[in-house]
Amino acid sequence: MKAVNQLKTFLRILEQYPADVPLSKFLPGFFRQNQQMGSTDRKVAGRLIYNYFRLGKALPNLPPEDRLMVAEFLCNTQTNSFLQHFKPEWAACISFNIEEKIALIKTSHADFKLDDVFPWTDQLSAGIDKKAFLKSLFVQPDLFIRLNKGFEQQVKAELNKAGIIYKEEGNNCLSLPNGTRLDNIFPKQHWFEVQDLSSQRTADYFHPNRWESWWDACAASGGKSLLLHSLEPDIKLVVSDIRESILSNLDERFQQAGIRKYQKKLLDLTQNNDQLLYNYEFDGIILDAPCSGSGTWGRTPEMISQFDAQKIDFFKRLQQNISQNVAKHLKPGKPLIYITCSAFKGENEDAVEFIQNELGLELEEMKVLAGYHNKADTMFIARLIKPVSQTESNL
Numbered sequence: 001m002k003a004v005n006q007l008k009t010f011l012r013i014l015e016q017y018p019a020d021v022p023l024s025k026f027l028p029g030f031f032r033q034n035q036q037m038g039s040t041d042r043k044v045a046g047r048l049i050y051n052y053f054r055l056g057k058a059l060p061n062l063p064p065e066d067r068l069m070v071a072e073f074l075c076n077t078q079t080n081s082f083l084q085h086f087k088p089e090w091a092a093c094i095s096f097n098i099e100e101k102i103a104l105i106k107t108s109h110a111d112f113k114l115d116d117v118f119p120w121t122d123q124l125s126a127g128i129d130k131k132a133f134l135k136s137l138f139v140q141p142d143l144f145i146r147l148n149k150g151f152e153q154q155v156k157a158e159l160n161k162a163g164i165i166y167k168e169e170g171n172n173c174l175s176l177p178n179g180t181r182l183d184n185i186f187p188k189q190h191w192f193e194v195q196d197l198s199s200q201r202t203a204d205y206f207h208p209n210r211w212e213s214w215w216d217a218c219a220a221s222g223g224k225s226l227l228l229h230s231l232e233p234d235i236k237l238v239v240s241d242i243r244e245s246i247l248s249n250l251d252e253r254f255q256q257a258g259i260r261k262y263q264k265k266l267l268d269l270t271q272n273n274d275q276l277l278y279n280y281e282f283d284g285i286i287l288d289a290p291c292s293g294s295g296t297w298g299r300t301p302e303m304i305s306q307f308d309a310q311k312i313d314f315f316k317r318l319q320q321n322i323s324q325n326v327a328k329h330l331k332p333g334k335p336l337i338y339i340t341c342s343a344f345k346g347e348n349e350d351a352v353e354f355i356q357n358e359l360g361l362e363l364e365e366m367k368v369l370a371g372y373h374n375k376a377d378t379m380f381i382a383r384l385i386k387p388v389s390q391t392e393s394n395l
Helices: 002-016 023-033 039-054 064-075 081-086 098-106 130-136 152-161 197-205 223-231 244-257 302-306 310-327 349-359
Strands: 143-147 167-170 173-176 192-194 213-216 236-241 263-266 284-288 335-340 362-369 379-385
Touching (some): 002 064, 002 081, 023 039, 064 081, 173 197, 197 362, 213 223, 244 263, 310 335, 335 349, 349 362
Parallel strands (some): 213 284, 236 263
Antiparallel strands (some): 143 173, 167 173, 362 379
């Protein structure tokens, strides 16, 4: 009876869910309207709806409850009462690997294909392991934190005291089970930053020097700026974004991190901002460009169902427009750090090609940061240098 009620709740959530709203924002409101649900009920409901969307575009003609059974089987490695109730024959095989599970699914759903889950693998960036990437969509990514210098032992001690299992990833990064309530363990301190592993690894490409002037062009809530500041506190920092509310969050985050000296600008980088930036030249620019976010869909699997491949071209044009308006404020001989959280070539290598061919920057290094081996996001980064002209080099 309990499993039946859980299925009914899942179907209600699916029926009420508006496709243009992130699940992470919709579910809290749904639970507030259904306060009779206990914490366990909410946890199960959240698992079911997230797992359902992890099936992506596969088996589109099946009823939702049948698609849910397939998703539950693929996404879980331990037996649960829900699957035992509805699919006991699959529950008995829950420890099978993905290939074995797919073979079993095909006995009742012959048209199931792994490639249908994410039907754009032909557009993935070079260096992405297609099969590993697809499999990772069935796994909830970990929670990652970057420990601030001087607080490493305090954080680990508190996690140990709370009985939280964590893994050291190197460079002061810890991975924890997703859903760990850090605010319950660390209510009023700022010993760490929550940041995905791949996002943290972008810092390896910055190489800032003391007293340099840097611009975090699409700063959002300031994650890359915090990384930059951790590498070199004595830089002159300008941050900008098109969203005023996001920059307010950045202010709060900077204040907590102890960053006081920076300039903040509200800019639409699709427009010419020469009047606002007429006397600015930077020793480094971080362009964490707007993108599809396809490398993060392990965290937001509902996006797979909502995505249309035409959006790649939309973001491609947007990135080219922004790159043009940003790169001209870079000093000769200095780096543009181009970053996306996309897995698509059109938003990654194609963007780099545009920056090289149309803007004249020289590629120093580019790489896919494949997070799927570490239960992390997949990102892309390129470091490009604005060449020194012949005239300037002779001065």
